[in-house]
Amino acid sequence: MINEHPGERAILVHLDGREPDVREDPYEFQELAVSAGAVIASFVNVSLHQPNARFLIGSGKVEELRQLVAAEHADLVIFNHTLTPSQERNLERALECRVLDRVGLILDIFAQRAQTYEGKLQVELAQLEHIASRLVGSRADLSGQLGGIGLRGPGETQLESDRRLLRVRVKQIKNRLVKVRNQRQLARRSRQRAEIPGVSLVGYTNTGKSTLFNFLTESKVFAADQLFATLDPTVRRVEIPKLGAVTLADTVGFIRHLPHKLVEAFRATLEESVNADLLLHVIDAQSPERDEQIKQVHTVLQDIEADDVPMLEVYNKIDLLDNVEPHIQRDEQGKPVRVWISAAKQQGIALLQQAIAELLEEEIYIATVRLDQQQSRLRGKLFDLNAVQQESHTEDGSSVLKLRVAKIELDKLLSHEGITAADFFAQYTED
Structure with a gap:
């Protein structure tokens, strides 16, 4: 989305003195504002121990801000905190300019990044639910006249509608998202029938997920050094050495205290993570906030009920660290748990592919078997499972099948035929 109000001068208000669990990162706040297209006129730190209703x-601080707004000719004031609708209206009257909170700021960035039909619907839904309680009096007129950060996006024209029309629109969007979700589930079932494992990239925003995705899939997903560079989910088929085809999904980056409205609105998108066979948790290895970012990602994964999906940690950007080479870290059983790479410099990619193959091949049989003519029924059922990748025939009429099939599916078939997997491969597998 083109920024129709470039260079809006913004005063950023960061609240300090709060409990560590709810305190926001001031540096991340500035990055969010810049990502939205704001020009930071001033950054104000406010010590807050007892919130004012x-x-x-x-x-007193409100009066200081009012004077600063006038002196800096600021277009808006952005708070690094969630404001109630009444607080937002009261501040706008007192400061005589637009006021935006953290949720509204993030929503605006999402509005600029959304490209697909589904993404635009999700952004509009989150925007409408956020602003519904704020559509009163002068705010509605102000938003309709000015636009700008926090006021643009797919749902901008709805800002002038009354609450009844907003409720109708919200219902329409939810119904459309249900259809999109059903279409996504159909596509997912098709991939599952083909027994293609699903791998999903997750992680904090701006950790390099899209850069890694582009290299692995030879795609051109938008990647930039800014927060929420990727919003819309992208799924591509990619070949992993010694494993075969997998689907790789690039998803929206997570953030500290991700607004609940966004978690709900983007649930359909995040289902790619819920239904994955393996999560690649991409981590910015050189970030001073690394541990906190990891914690926030796990919190969101719990919110979307994806915390039980197998995970491989991918520590990215090692080119920005001293004396760190690409390597795989393993647990006591020798299973890969962490890979250190640089997606930008294409370092350690082969090790990452190796770790993915090791983790996924535990769930997949990849083998070549020979079946004689009396086993045509078993051959047919293997084809029904889409387990046969290639077939050839010997002089005696036997079928030589190259198989790639989920263990659970093959074990179920062999059990029905009265054959154990061990006997099947011991008897039929070619060297």
């Missing part, structure tokens, strides 16, 4: 901050 009317303004969130004290009336």
